[in-house]
Structures are given as C-alpha cells and as structure tokens.
Amino acid sequence: MTPKAAPVRLSTASAGFDAEFKARLHWSADADAAIEKVVADILADVHKRGDEAVLEYTRRYDGLGAAAVPELELTQADFKEAFDSLPSAQRDALQAAADRVRSYHEAQKKASGESWSYRDVDGTLLGQKVTPLDRVGIYVPGGKAAYPSSLLMNAIPAHVAGVGEIIMVVPTPVKGSVATGGSGGQSSTKGERNVLVLAAAYVAGVTRAFTIGGAQAVAALAYGTATIPAVDKITGPGNAYVAAAKRRVFGTVGIDMIAGPSEILVLADGTTPPDWVAMDLFSQAEHDELAQSILLCPDAAYIDRVQAEIDRLLPGMPRAEIIAASLNGRGALIHTKSMEEACEISNRIAPEHLEVSSSEPQRWEPLLRHAGAIFLGAFTSESLGDYCAGPNHVLPTSGTARFSSPLGVYDFQKRSSLIEVSEAGAQVLGPIAVTLAEGEGLQAHAEAARMRLCRI
Ligand SMILES: NC(=O)c1ccc[n+]([C@@H]2O[C@H](COP(=O)([O-])OP(=O)(O)OC[C@H]3O[C@@H](n4cnc5c(N)ncnc54)[C@H](O)[C@@H]3O)[C@@H](O)[C@H]2O)c1
Ligand SMILES: N[C@H](CO)Cc1c[nH]c[nH+]1
Numbered sequence: 439m440t441p442k443a444a445p446v447r448l449s450t451a452s453a454g455f456d457a458e459f460k461a462r463l464h465w466s467a468d469a470d471a472a473i474e475k476v477v478a479d480i481l482a483d484v485h486k487r488g489d490e491a492v493l494e495y496t497r498r499y500d501g502l503g504a505a506a507v508p509e510l511e512l513t514q515a516d517f518k519e520a521f522d523s524l525p526s527a528q529r530d531a532l533q534a535a536a537d538r539v540r541s542y543h544e545a546q547k548k549a550s551g552e553s554w555s556y557r558d559v560d561g562t563l564l565g566q567k568v569t570p571l572d573r574v575g576i577y578v579p580g581g582k583a584a585y586p587s588s589l590l591m592n593a594i595p596a597h598v599a600g601v602g603e604i605i606m607v608v609p610t611p612v613k614g615s616v617a618t619g620g621s622g623g624q625s626s627t628k629g630e631r632n633v634l635v636l637a638a639a640y641v642a643g644v645t646r647a648f649t650i651g652g653a654q655a656v657a658a659l660a661y662g663t664a665t666i667p668a669v670d671k672i673t674g675p676g677n678a679y680v681a682a683a684k685r686r687v688f689g690t691v692g693i694d695m696i697a698g699p700s701e702i703l704v705l706a707d708g709t710t711p712p713d714w715v716a717m718d719l720f721s722q723a724e725h726d727e728l729a730q731s732i733l734l735c736p737d738a739a740y741i742d743r744v745q746a747e748i749d750r751l752l753p754g755m756p757r758a759e760i761i762a763a764s765l766n767g768r769g770a771l772i773h774t775k776s777m778e779e780a781c782e783i784s785n786r787i788a789p790e791h792l793e794v795s796s797s798e799p800q801r802w803e804p805l806l807r808h809a810g811a812i813f814l815g816a817f818t819s820e821s822l823g824d825y826c827a828g829p830n831h832v833l834p835t836s837g838t839a840r841f842s843s844p845l846g847v848y849d850f851q852k853r854s855s856l857i858e859v860s861e862a863g864a865q866v867l868g869p870i871a872v873t874l875a876e877g878e879g880l881q882a883h884a885e886a887a888r889m890r891l892c893r894i
C-alpha cells in the first residue's frame with residue numbers, strides 16, 4: 439500500500455511558528471561518530487597501503503573483486519563503446535544537455551574567469567592571473583543510483599576552465615553489496631556499470647576513470663596510489679561516507695563543498711497548477727528520505743489543493759516510499775501572510791533550489807538574496823535545471839547558500855596576484871612600506887624597500 443505523505447502544515451500567524459520552523463529547518467552535517475571512525479580508518483589505510491587497501495575496500499563495500507587496481511580502470515574505448523551503444527534518443531539528449539551546460543559555463547568563464555590587469559600612471563602593473571588546476575578528481579556517485587547528469591556538471595566546467603587532467607571515480611557495485619543497501623555478500627569481478635555514465639564520460643572528455651567509490655576513492659585521489667594519480671582538488675557529490683572523507687582530506691587537496699541532502703523551496707502565489715507544484719516537491723523528495731521540500735504560499739486554499747494533488751499523485755510514483763518519508767520527516771507547507779513575508783522566510787532558509795512559481799516572478803526576484811539556484815516562473819521546473827537548462831546542479835545545501843555558490847568554472851581555477859613595480863612606482867610605494875615596516879619592527883622589509891629609493 440502506498441504510504442501517505444502529509445508534510446507538516448505551519449502558519450506564520452501562529453504563536454509557535456518560529457520554534458516549529460527552526461526545529462525542522464536545516465539538516466545537520468554534524469559528524470556521525472560511527473561513520474567518522476570508519477572513514478578515518480579507510481583514509482589512513484589507503485594512505486599507508488595504497489592500491490592494496492583500495493582493492494580490499496572495493497571488495498568489501500562494493501562487492502567488486504579484482505586482482506589489481508589497473509583492472510578497475512575504465513578506458514576511452516569503454517566510453518566510446520557505451521556512447522555508440524546508446525539508443526539515439528538518449529545519445530541526442532546527453533549531447534544536447536552537454537552542449538547547453540558547456541555554453542553556460544563558457545559564458546561564466548568570459549564574465550568572471552579571465553585574467554585582468556591595469557597600470558598606475560607611473561607604469562606599475564597590477565593584476566590577477568587566472569590559471570586552471572593541473573589535475574582534478576571528480577566523484578560521480580553510484581551506490582544506489584547512477585548520475586550521468588552529475589558527471590556532466592563536474593567534468594564540463596573543469597574542461598571549460600582548462601584543467602589538464604580529469605580523473606573520475608565512480609563505484610560500480612555488485613548487487614547485494616553494502617553500497618546497494620545489501621550487507622556485503624559475495625564478491626564478483628562484474629560490477630553494475632551504467633552505460634549512460636560511461637557515455638557521459640565520453641561526451642564530457644574525462645581523462646581517466648576508476649570504478650571505485652566511497653572514502654577509499656576519495657583517499658586514493660587525495661594521496662595517490664601506485665595506479666591512481668593524486669589530484670589537486672576533488673569535486674562532486676556523494677553519500678555520508680564520501681562527504682566525511684572529503685571534509686577530512688581538505689587541506690591535502692581542495693574540495694568544492696560538502697553537499698547535504700537535496701532541497702527545494704517553492705514560493706507560490708497560487709497561480710501555478712497545483713499538480714505542477716506537487717510534482718516539483720516530489721522531484722527533490724524522491725532523491726532521499728532526508729531531502730527537504732517546502733512550500734511557502736499566502737493562499738491557504740491553494741495549499742489545500744497542493745496537498746490534494748500530493749495525495750492523488752503519490753500512488754503513481756515508483757519512489758513513493760522515499761517521497762513519503764522525506765515529506766513526512768522534513769517537508770512543510772507554510773501559510774504566510776504575504777508573498778513579501780514568504781520571500782523573507784525563503785531568505786532565512788537559503789535553500790539549494792528556489793522556485794518562484796508566480797505569474798510575476800520578476801517582481802519577487804529582487805527580494806530573494808540567498809539560494810543556490812533561483813527558478814523563475816511556472817514553466818521553470820527545477821528538474822530542467824537538474825539536467826539541461828545549463829547552470830550547474832551541484833549547489834550549496836543546508837543554508838550554506840548564505841555564503842557559498844554553485845559549482846562553477848571558478849572552482850577549477852585559481853588566481854595569482856600580479857605586481858610589476860616600475861622604478862618610478864618604487865619611489866611612491868617605498869616610503870609607505872618603509873614607514874609601515876619600521877612600525878612592525880621588521881627591518882629587512884624596510885631596507886628592501888629603501889634600497890630601491892633615490893635612483894632617479
Ligand atoms: N547534490 C547533488 O548535486 C547530487 C547529485 C547526485 C547525487 N547526490 C546525492 O549523492 C548521494 C549518492 O549516494 P550513493 O550511496 O548512492 O552513492 P555514493 O557513490 O556516494 O556512495 C557509495 C559508496 O559508499 C560507500 N559505502 C556504502 N556503505 C558503506 C558502509 N557501510 N561503510 C563504508 N562505506 C560505505 C561504498 O564505498 C560505496 O562505493 C545521494 O545522497 C544523492 O542524493 C547529490
Ligand atoms: N537535484 C540534484 C541536486 O540536488 C541533482 C540531480 C541529479 N539527477 C537528478 N537530480
């Protein structure tokens with residue numbers, strides 16, 4: 439029997455609203471002690487024993503047996519074969535999505551990812567040199583579902599940035615292994631390779647790829663092994679083991695972010711068909727029992743209609759159990775006094791995805807300050823952004839949109855300041871530096887500046 443999904447109903451007019459709202463707001467990324475221990479041990483072991491440890495954990499958690507890590511490497515021929523084997527509709531869709539994601543990120547690079555400089559009147563040059571990372575690792579999740587779209591969202595901006603080598607890791611668990619929800623049964627040499635993921639690697643231009651996952655894959659990328667090259671930065675989403683491992687290797691390598699469960703917030707003025715809104719709430723709820731779907735609306739009768747559509751549509755959903763668990767555990771339908779108040783609450787939540795499901799989206803957009811991605815108007819379903827609109831779908835979650843941004847070309851670049859002081863410029867800057875250096879008691883600094891004075 440299909441479970442019932444009844445997200446909590448809240449009203450900003452009720453006295454207890456603030457407390458109820460806070461209680462279910464953000465997923466806590468607080469360390470789960472058991473996961474932390476497992477991950478710390480895996481990282482230390484891979485650091486010490488390299489390939490041997492990677493093989494052992496891949497057998498234990500993904501049920502995938504191999505005699506040596508090179509057997510776990512996918513080849514360019516595997517990618518091409520997968521691409522060629524796709525039905526033309528899938529091939530075209532993959533290519534179309536990749537083209538749009540590439541165009542968007544090329545525009546992003548043009549707007550904010552180029553070197554720049556200027557000269558003072560005395561000829562001193564100041565600027566910033568932007569360079570791509572040499573080698574990055576992208577984590578493509580593969581435990582419970584396959585994510586070719588996430589592969590495109592990581593590899594394409596890396597490519598556009600000009601990254602030299604893109605090393606992909608993707609688990610290909612054997613059915614019944616721990617990663618697929620089993621208890622880790624028999625090991626086999628045949629994992630579940632997803633054809634669309636391999637084809638996406640072909641379309642996006644991945645350099646090398648290994649069928650490993652979890653903390654052992656993050657460790658291999660961070661520390662390097664005899665077979666797997668160490669990278670400069672690891673990007674991409676993953677489960678709690680992947681997130682804990684990324685947090686721990688930060689410093690040895692860069693990371694993009696720690697992405698928590700998916701979130702969607704729909705800000706509705708009551709003009710969108712309510713079944714569209716119900717399905718949009720489902721679209722993120724179906725990712726994970728811990729995903730969060732919230733509706734904010736000033737029209738109580740409309741909220742009733744959305745709940746009626748939730749009841750009508752849920753039984754037809756293949757992932758109804760997950761959707762119901764997510765909506766019951768973390769969902770909310772919130773009645774606000776006005777759209778203005780709804781915008782204010784949305785800013786407090788700072789959701790990963792924010793849909794402005796309104797006939798006047800441009801009226802509300804200026805009021806919205808914190809969100810990973812903002813989807814304007816009834817036709818802009820969040821799912822279009824997940825696959826093919828163009829912007830990146832790897833976004834800050836759990837309120838971190840207050841201070842961080844979508845994955846982008848800038849995550850695959852770094853910046854160096856450029857300073858070329860002319861002889862005349864040294865006469866202007868020198869006395870300032872001398873005074874400040876002497877104030878700090880740093881004589882060598884002062885002398886270095888002074889030596890360059892008075893030559894003209
Ligand atoms: N934010 C985004 O853009 C985005 C996109 C796609 C997926 N996701 C999320 O990424 C996550 C993917 O999770 P997943 O599990 O399907 O795949 P995954 O690849 O992240 O994790 C699978 C790996 O976890 C490890 N593992 C599993 N159970 C373990 C255990 N008991 N002990 C030690 N290691 C263990 C295994 O090594 C396995 O290879 C989901 O939460 C999904 O919603 C997010
Ligand atoms: N919505 C997810 C990010 O929160 C990305 C995704 C991949 N496939 C479908 N959706």
Ligand SMILES: [Zn+2]
Pocket residue numbers: 700721722725824
């Ligand atoms: Zn999604």
